[in-house]
Amino acid sequence: xxxxxxxxxxxxxxxxxxxxxxxxxxxxxxxxxxxxxxxxxxxxxxxxxxxxxxxxxxxxxxxxxxxxxxxxxxxxxxxxxxxxxxxxxxxxxxxxxxxxxxxxxxxxxxxxxxxxxxxxxxxxxxxxxxxx
Amino acid sequence: xxxxxxxxxxxxxxxxxxxxxxxxxxxxxxxxxxxxxxxxxxxxxxxxxxxxxxxxxxxxxxxxxxxxxxxxxxxxxxxxxxxxxxxxxxxxxxxxxxxxxxxxxxxxxxxxxxxxxxxxxxxxxxxxxxxx
Numbered sequence: 001x002x003x004x005x006x007x008x009x010x011x012x013x014x015x016x017x018x019x020x021x022x023x024x025x026x027x028x029x030x031x032x033x034x035x036x037x038x039x040x041x042x043x044x045x046x047x048x049x050x051x052x053x054x055x056x057x058x059x060x061x062x063x064x065x066x067x068x069x070x071x072x073x074x075x076x077x078x079x080x081x082x083x084x085x086x087x088x089x090x091x092x093x094x095x096x097x098x099x100x101x102x103x104x105x106x107x108x109x110x111x112x113x114x115x116x117x118x119x120x121x122x123x124x125x126x127x128x129x130x131x132x
Numbered sequence: 133x134x135x136x137x138x139x140x141x142x143x144x145x146x147x148x149x150x151x152x153x154x155x156x157x158x159x160x161x162x163x164x165x166x167x168x169x170x171x172x173x174x175x176x177x178x179x180x181x182x183x184x185x186x187x188x189x190x191x192x193x194x195x196x197x198x199x200x201x202x203x204x205x206x207x208x209x210x211x212x213x214x215x216x217x218x219x220x221x222x223x224x225x226x227x228x229x230x231x232x233x234x235x236x237x238x239x240x241x242x243x244x245x246x247x248x249x250x251x252x253x254x255x256x257x258x259x260x261x262x263x264x
Contacts, residue, residue, distance in 0.1 A: 001192050001254075005135050006223050040223065043199045046216035053215075056226060060133055067175045083185075083258035084178035091138050091172065092256045094188060096228065122133075124224045126215035 005058060008043070009036040009108070009123035016119050018061065029114035032099075034123060036108035044126065047104055055097045056125040057117050062093030095121075098129060137190060140175070141168040141240070141255035148251050150193065161246035164231075166255060168240035176258065179236055187229045188257040189249050194225030227253075230261060 012033040014020075034055070036044055047053065066089040068079040082090045099112040144165040146152075166187070168176055179185065198221040200211040214222045231244040 002196070003137050003139075003190070005137060006196070007135075008223055040199060040215075043213040043215045043223075045200075045213040047213065054228070056224070056228075058135070064134070064138070067172060068177075081175040081177040081179065083172075083175040084260055086259055086262065090257065091140055091175075092188070094226065094257055096186070096188075096259070125222065125226055127218055127228070128216055130218065 005124055007037070007058070007122040008040040008125065009034050011057065011115065011117050011119065011121040011123060013115065013117060013119045013121075015117065018118065020118075029116040031102065032112055032115040032117070034110040034112065036110065036123075038108065041106075041108040044104065044108065044110070047101060047110070047126070049101050049103050051101050052129040053099060053101060053112075054127045054129055055095075055099060055112070055115070055123060056127070057095040057097065058122040058124050059088040059093035059095050059117070060120075060122060061088075061118065063089040064091055064093060066090055094124065137256055139169070139190070139254040140172040140257065141166050143189065143247065143249050143251065143253040143255060145247065145249060145251045145253075147249065150250065152250075161248040163234065164244055164247040164249070166242040166244065168242065168255075170240065173240040176236065176240065176242070179233060179242070179258070181233050181235050183233050184261040185231060185233060185244075186259040186261055187227075187231060187244070187247070187255060188259070189227040189229065190254040190256050191220040191225035191227050191249070192252075192254060193220075193250065195221040196223055196225060198222055226256065
């Protein structure tokens with residue numbers, strides 16, 4: 001079975017290091033730009049400004065050996081299982097981000113609202129947000 | 133950069149082929165069981181029955197070359213970009229499923245409500261559902 005991921009694009013953000021990141025995306029995350037690589041541009045042709053989309057990212061600086069962790073900024077807490085957290089440090093560091101499309105251009109540049117990921121983070125997928 | 137995914141578990145479902153699958157998970161998808169592999173079991177120790185979780189799966193039978201597609205069961209439609217659809221056939225066939233935990237055992241067996249994935253689908257990640 002094929003188990004290699006493919007990058008479809010890349011995030012451009014003013015967040016240059018993990019210390020710059022807010023704890024959750026609702027906490028004043030900045031706007032970001034996404035470049036879609038040429039071979040995948042036909043895949044975004046029906047995305048419209050104003051729509052809500054899910055971005056799946058590959059959190060490339062994550063520690064993939066983490067199975068238990070201390071909740072972020074809560075050093076007194078006992079260790080909890082990583083699958084009860086949104087920590088980027090996990091066996092498969094896939095980020096899920098709900099954002100709004102601010103603008104989109106035919107050459108594959110998408111501008112989105114508040115996104116908490118580091119500059120240069122690879123993009124794996126874009127999905128529509130379903131009403132449910 | 134490391135780009136290999138790791139399977140943390142596997143889905144057991146009565147859905148044995150793609151023809152068995154409902155169009156969306158809300159359409160009577162069956163309950164399913166998840167086996168978590170031994171080396172990842174400490175990661176699920178804080179998941180409780182009744183909680184809502186997100187499952188990320190690797191849709192292993194997908195066609196990863198698809199960039200544009202016809203909406204499922206809508207053969208008159210023009211081709212649309214795959215990133216405006218939830219089609220499993222896409223460059224990175226990662227499924228996102230919101231389910232409810234029905235039961236969980238210490239040996240890593242989780243029973244969940246309606247889940248639309250094929251039997252033997254690999255599991256990539258579990259995340260809590262955030263209130264936002």
